[in-house]
Amino acid sequence: MRIMGNSPYDFIMNYNPGKEYDFVHRTFNSKDLAYFFGALKHCYQNGGLEKQFLSSDKNLKNRIIAFRTIFLSLNSEARTIKHVSNPEAGSAAKRLVMFLRWMVRSNAKGVDFGLWNSVSPSELYIPLDVHTGNIARKLGILQRKQNDWKTNEELRNVFLKLDPLDPARFDFALFGLGAFEKF
Incomplete structure (x- = not known):
């Protein structure tokens, strides 16, 4: 919240890639954080997070897999991929x-x-x-x-x-x- 100035939605919608953040939590680092900010912005610019889970497929596993594909579609680094679980791989x-x-x-x-x-x-x-x-x-x-x-x-x-x-x-x-x- 501190990084986002206590206004997460405004921060995400105005996010510009390239800024470095001093952030580490376990295996999640500043590069992962920057990717997540950009991916969230992409999701919100395309109808919001809820829309990313919309599908005619009633199987929630498939909807989670589809969300994961969308979320990781912005040329994510290999290290960042591990932070979004994949039920298709058994997670x-x-x-x-x-x-x-x-x-x-x-x-x-x-x-x-x-x-x-x-x-x-x-x-x-x-x-x-x-x-x-x-x-x-x-x-x-x-x-x-x-x-x-x-x-x-x-x-x-x-x-x-x-x-x-x-x-x-x-x-x-x-x-x-x-x-x-x-x-």
Whole structure:
């Protein structure tokens, strides 16, 4: 927020490539940041982020793959590509799935934003990581050992049986068991 002058949208829309930023977070550096700024500007100039997830394809995995293709279409450096997960290569795409959950699910509980209508909550997945995967395995609702897209599908199918309208709502239960109950 500091880099963006506390006005992220204005900053992105007025972003000019070439400026160097002193930024590092884990493996994400200033070159990655500059690419993301440019890619976000491109997305906003072409209808916004939500539009990038619009498709006649109801398979959310394919929509995530299409978004990734658009986002990385501006001659990204090889090192930057790793920061946008690829479910086509098997990734569980935790960050993109989490982002979609925030943007799609209702904000009635004060956790998610619920700003988008183009994706239905029934299409969402759990943001799968090592912790939620391990909790699901301990509960006996997940058989696969890997934390990949196939495991995401398996877990989603379990939760679709419990709530076909909002299977991602069970993310809170898995997270809570691990974070607060030390399950």
